[in-house]
Amino acid sequence: MSAAAGVLAAGAIAVSLRGARRELDTAARPGAGGGAERTAPLAGLVAAFIFAVQMLNFPVAAGTSGHLLGGALAAILVGPYTGVLCVSVVLLLQAVLFADGGLTALGVNITTMALTTTVVAYALFRVLVKLLPNSRRSVTAASFVAALVSVPASAVVFTLLYAVGGTTDVSIGKVATAMVGVHVLIGLGEAAITALTVGAVIAVRPDLVHGARGLRQQLKLRVNGELVDAPEAAEPVPAAARSPRTVWIAGLVTSLLLAGFVSFYASANPDGLEKVAADHGIDKQAEEHAAADSPLADYGVKDVDDARLSGGLAGVIGVGVTVVAGTGVFWAVRRRRTTDEEAEATSPADTSV
Amino acid sequence: MGAGHSHRLYRHGHSPVHALPPHTKLAAVLAFVIVVVSTPREAMWAFAAYAVLLGAVAYAARVPAGFLLKRLLIEVPFVAFAVLLPFVAEGERVDALGLSLSVNGLWGAWNVLAKGTLGVAASVLLAATTELRELLHGLQRLRLPPLLVQIASFMVRYGDVITDEMRRMRIARESRGFEARGIRHWGVLAKSAGALFIRSYERGERVHLAMVSRGYTGVMPVIDEVAASRAQWSYALALPCAALVVCLLGWTL
Secondary structure, X not given: OHHHHHHHHHHHHHHHHHHHHHHHHOOOOOOOOOOHHHHHHHHHHHHHHHHHHOOOOEEEEOOEEEOOOOHHHHHHHHOHHHHHHHHHHHHHHHHHHOOOOOOOOHHHHHHHHHHHHXXXXXXXXXXXXXXXXXXXXXXXXXXXXXXXXXHHHHHHHHHHHHXXXXXXXXXXXXXXXXXXXXXXXXXXXXXXXXXXXXXXXXXXXXXXXXXXXXXXXXXXXXXXXXXXXXXOXXXXXXXXXXXXXXXXXXXXXXXXXXXXXXXXXXHHOOOHHHHHHHHHOOOHHHHHHHHHOHHHHHHHHHOOOXXXXXXXXXXXXXHHHHHHHHHXXXXXXXXXXXXXXXXXXXXXXXXXX | OHHHHOOOXXXXXXXXXXXXXXXXXXXXXXHHHHHHHOOOOOOHHHHHHHHHHHHHHHHHOOOOHHHXXXXXXXXXXXXXXXXXXXXXXXXXXXEEOOEEEEXXXXXXXXXXXXXXXXXXXXXXXXXXXXXXXXXXXXXXHOOOOHHHHHHHHHHHHHHHHHHHHHHHHHHHHXXXXXXXXXXXXXXXXXXXXXXXXXXXXXXXXXXXXHHHOOOOOOOOOOOOOOOOOHHHHHHHHHHHHHHHHHHHXXXXX
16 A cells, blocks of 8 residues: 555655656746756755745644645745655655654655645635636635645545545544544645745745746836836736636546545534534644554555455555546646746746836 | 754764765665565564664664664654554554553554654664765765755755844844744744745855856766775675564564
8 A cells, every 4th residue: 555655655755756847947038948847946945844834833823833844835936746756755854854754655745645635725725716717815725725725625625535545433423523624624724824924925026936827916117106007018928817617627627536535534424523522522633644644555555364354445446546537636736837937938028026 | 054064863973883884884774774664563572683683783883872762852753643643543452551451553653653663763773874965975976866965965055044044034033022832923934944944945046156156067076986896785784684684583483
């Protein structure tokens, strides 16, 4: 099981390595022919940022506090590929250096915490940004929802992995409700912090927010004390706005899948959320994945038992579905961005403020 | 920057374990962890044998027991879950100390505790005897994509810088009388996080330009190529091989 998750994680990292190069090349100067050598320093520094921001404590109530997981934030700020890479690198180094989470659980950790959160958050974010009016407020709102969904989504993926690999008779329904319930709470915190942070960055350097690249403001000139629109140097055509169908479909399918899973598990135990909330309390938020995810990950992975054989087929199907869904989203997102880049390349004199 | 490069888990020394090439140590730890994980949980004595093996390595590396045990505390939040298992698992139950516990859950908890502790102990030993830069070199020699290793090394190099930047921002907030007490103050903290992102990203751009102007083309030159001799490999792999013997005994007995 850990092997399957490891393969999945490795594949995702390979895809991301290629994608991140493109993302970071065009990040600062769209159209400028940057080299592949931009990737390492920029991604490394962003990874360092995620590493540091995970240590920033957000007090919840007396004595307890939570911190960011960063998957959604990374996806929105620097793009999905770089986001996956950065969070994976952080997890890798935490596993090797600080013995956090364990080496064997690394594949599972990367699949749930780096891959799932980032991809889900980014797909949802793009769909929402498309649907909402083109403004800063809607970007913030979209990042709130994206971060909120991404955390329980990783819990769901983890539960799937657990369903295939776990052996102790903790019923899947119980695990799912506990995981999803707790993670919805964590997700709320994550969502609030992510939205506020994205909002803060957008206010200062909107050009650095990867997810808000399409958001351009008309340049205004003050002529005789009156604000007038500056004449456009070149019409910045948001080409992708006309062909958003692939993203929409991919995003919708993903969210439908997610919705299906979540409601399925939720209905298995209707009062699960309240129960979990009472059992674990908000203070779980302080430990977040430390307490909720990794030991279980270690655990689910570490058992070798006959139950695995029976569950094997289901596991292959599950992982297959995940891969197909993931690649679908990747493809859609990538195609979209290439059209974006072409549009930007044709209009180097951009009017973003 | 010189002193900042050794991390807090590293313990300087000149033992034979310190001297081993990093990639042999990485491979050994990985193999050891895999062997431990695939041991049946009923074979309790096998885990004791693993602990003895690790103890021998620690002795050879001249890592004091107190150092190792203190670093093991890092595991505590992770195993908190294991303690819950006997209460939530289903199936046959036993009564102990007036509590109704699940047998399967108890086994599960033991499983997590034993394997988790051994895995963390092995990782701590690795980190205690290997410098960070060497570890990254080792990862590269184990065929991790060079780009990934480069990203990781940039993260390691600038992790402290960015963390310090964050610390300075906290001091600046506090010296202006700000104290985060609840959700109402998240806005301020999030603005700090946003500013930190901008500073990190811009620093990344400056680092990139500085490196390009010094001839960086996307590949890091390897200056100290360390090749492992056959003796070093066998020395490093003694640990997982011994563990494998124990594991096979555990399956057959």
